[in-house]
Amino acid sequence: MLYHFLYPLSDQFFLFNIFRYITFRTVIAFLIATVFSILWGKYFIKFMQKKQFGQVIRDDGPESHLKKAGTPTMGGVFIIGSILFALLFTGNFESKPLLATLFVMLSYFGLGFIDDYAKIAKKNTKGVSAKGKLLWQFVTAIIAVYFLRDANVISSDLYVPFLKGPIINMYSLFIAFAAFVIVGSSNAVNLTDGLDGLAIGPIITSAASLGIIAYATGHKEIASYLFVPYIENIGELTVLCAAIVGAGVGFLWYNSYPAQIFMGDVGSLSLGGTLGIIAVLTKNEILFVLIGGIFVVEALSVILQVASYKLRKKRIFKMAPIHHHFELLGWPEPKVIVRFWIISIFLAILAIATLKMR
Numbered sequence: 001m002l003y004h005f006l007y008p009l010s011d012q013f014f015l016f017n018i019f020r021y022i023t024f025r026t027v028i029a030f031l032i033a034t035v036f037s038i039l040w041g042k043y044f045i046k047f048m049q050k051k052q053f054g055q056v057i058r059d060d061g062p063e064s065h066l067k068k069a070g071t072p073t074m075g076g077v078f079i080i081g082s083i084l085f086a087l088l089f090t091g092n093f094e095s096k097p098l099l100a101t102l103f104v105m106l107s108y109f110g111l112g113f114i115d116d117y118a119k120i121a122k123k124n125t126k127g128v129s130a131k132g133k134l135l136w137q138f139v140t141a142i143i144a145v146y147f148l149r150d151a152n153v154i155s156s157d158l159y160v161p162f163l164k165g166p167i168i169n170m171y172s173l174f175i176a177f178a179a180f181v182i183v184g185s186s187n188a189v190n191l192t193d194g195l196d197g198l199a200i201g202p203i204i205t206s207a208a209s210l211g212i213i214a215y216a217t218g219h220k221e222i223a224s225y226l227f228v229p230y231i232e233n234i235g236e237l238t239v240l241c242a243a244i245v246g247a248g249v250g251f252l253w254y255n256s257y258p259a260q261i262f263m264g265d266v267g268s269l270s271l272g273g274t275l276g277i278i279a280v281l282t283k284n285e286i287l288f289v290l291i292g293g294i295f296v297v298e299a300l301s302v303i304l305q306v307a308s309y310k311l312r313k314k315r316i317f318k319m320a321p322i323h324h325h326f327e328l329l330g331w332p333e334p335k336v337i338v339r340f341w342i343i344s345i346f347l348a349i350l351a352i353a354t355l356k357m358r
Contacts, residue, residue, distance in 0.1 A: 076271070080270055130279070199268060
């Protein structure tokens with residue numbers, strides 16, 4: 001909102017002209033979100049401890065996790081809160097891509113909040129039913145994608161890495177495909193959120209990667225040079241991605257091993273959905289498989305484990321998601337976390353490199 005107030009004053013005060021630059025607002029968004037999340041996080045944790053809103057640990061998980069029962073949860077509240085606070089100063093709310101992304105973020109935030117609160121109130125790990133979650137997620141995603149396509153913000157073309165142009169126009173099927181990407185991303189991040197700091201690391205690297213891609217996609221000269229589709233106003237998502245990175249860093253201040261607070265579904269569902277729709281908006285649905293490779297592997301490990309047990313009555317992994325498998329192999333929790341972070345950073349850099357290989 002501050003952007004809309006200060007930038008029009010640039011005619012009288014030349015200094016305010018700096019707000020027109022996405023790069024400037026990106027840096028400011030990162031700084032505000034980082035500082036605010038660290039400051040607010042401290043008081044939020046104390047509040048959750050006072051209210052005794054602690055994590056409920058599932059009985060069939062690793063035994064080492066039982067000691068984490070009672071650790072404050074719903075840290076996603078101050079992550080999303082910090083992102084929105086940063087955007088109040090730096091966001092351009094005339095950008096349709098930004099508005100659509102915030103719609104998905106806040107909708108999934110509401111779903112996650114209801115789910116987390118239900119778990120805390122009932123003192124079990126069930127919360128909202130799986131069918132109820134999927135219905136909410138798909139309805140939200142379909143509305144967002146339909147709005148974007150109807151408003152000619154994005155096309156129905158499908159792009160793949162290493163090729164200069166689209167390979168196919170999906171027409172109406174694109175809405176279902178894009179919704180699947182958004183919902184899949186949301187749930188994959190949710191599955192990854194099982195160790196202290198494990199999920200927020202790849203969220204930070206994915207948001208940083210998508211932010212760079214969004215800037216390139218929203219800049220005519222750069223988009224033309226890299227042979228990526230130019231999308232008007234998509235560069236504003238760079239500011240949002242910077243806020244996600246900043247809020248993620250602030251959250252990691254408290255979520256690093258041993259965690260003082262957990263993200264909860266309120267954070268994982270909303271941030272996962274946000275990354276998914278940014279991938280759709282930048283026309284990088286396929287490349288997002290590489291950018292969010294950790295999330296993909298975590299989700300696939302659960303799918304393969306369930307399918308294998310139903311068909312063969314045998315398990316592929318000692319436990320799914322796959323991060324628990326490595327724990328049961330004897331890897332200390334911090335080692336699993338850091339190694340997954342390293343892989344995530346590598347994949348993010350590799351994904352950015354593909355932009356020039358077209």
